[in-house]
Amino acid sequence: MVQIAPSILSCDFARLGEEVQAVKEGGATWLHVDVMDGHFVPNLSIGVPVVQSLRKVTDLFLDTHLMITHPQQYIEPFAKAGVDSITFHAEAEGDIAEAIALIRSFGVKAGLAVSPDTPIEQVFPYLNKVDMLLIMTIYPGFGGQKYMPEMGAKILAAAQFRQEQGLDFLIEVDGGINTSTSNIVAKSGADVLVAGSAIFGKPNYGQAMQDICTAIE
Ligand code: DX5
Ligand code: ZN
Numbered sequence: 001m002v003q004i005a006p007s008i009l010s011c012d013f014a015r016l017g018e019e020v021q022a023v024k025e026g027g028a029t030w031l032h033v034d035v036m037d038g039h040f041v042p043n044l045s046i047g048v049p050v051v052q053s054l055r056k057v058t059d060l061f062l063d064t065h066l067m068i069t070h071p072q073q074y075i076e077p078f079a080k081a082g083v084d085s086i087t088f089h090a091e092a093e094g095d096i097a098e099a100i101a102l103i104r105s106f107g108v109k110a111g112l113a114v115s116p117d118t119p120i121e122q123v124f125p126y127l128n129k130v131d132m133l134l135i136m137t138i139y140p141g142f143g144g145q146k147y148m149p150e151m152g153a154k155i156l157a158a159a160q161f162r163q164e165q166g167l168d169f170l171i172e173v174d175g176g177i178n179t180s181t182s183n184i185v186a187k188s189g190a191d192v193l194v195a196g197s198a199i200f201g202k203p204n205y206g207q208a209m210q211d212i213c214t215a216i217e
Pocket of ligand 1: 007008009010032034065067138139140141142143144145174175176177194195196197198
């Protein structure tokens with residue numbers, strides 16, 4: 001069974017609380033929170049104050065995706081804001097093992113993300129230390145982009161490595177996931193499917209999530 005993580009990047013931010021409640025009523029147990037700094041990616045999104053407010057109104061698993069240049073600086077504030085997981089990019093500044101340990105020190109689950117141009121083998125040395133590997137299936141920065149089919153090989157390679165090494169990290173995919181792409185990513189080994197526009201762009205969020213799942217054969 002795959003997990004769907006609705007990405008609030010595509011929601012109506014003026015009605016954030018209602019949007020979160022609507023995906024919860026539609027069956028979501030995770031919420032994907034995209035944090036952008038206008039430097040690591042050419043876009044700005046949300047920060048710690050929004051997460052603090054979200055934590056007060058929802059018990060959903062807050063899956064935080066940091067698309068920022070200096071993740072270490074922000075691990076403590078996000079952890080203290082009450083997120084459940086923090087995922088940062090392998091391409092960001094700073095020591096990867098140190099950042100993972102820092103996330104863990106707050107009792108928060110740790111994830112490592114790879115952008116499309118980063119070979120998956122580059123993060124293999126860290127996968128015994130993480131709870132989750134996030135494979136970007138678009139260039140990070142914006143919702144509503146098209147899934148990059150060539151990322152399928154990375155998902156397969158990560159799943160194979162996990163099996164060979166007897167590891168149990170989750171594989172999350174992010175970008176262009178919808179009813180046409182959910183089957184291939186799930187079949188390749190993805191456990192958590194992030195979806196923004198394919199949920200918040202539809203009139204019925206619960207139905208949209210269900211459609212993404214039923215498209216998996
Ligand atoms: C983009 C974000 C994604 C984004 C996905 O950098 O990491 O989480 O919201 O949006 P869709 O599902 O529309 O591709
Ligand atoms: Zn994301």
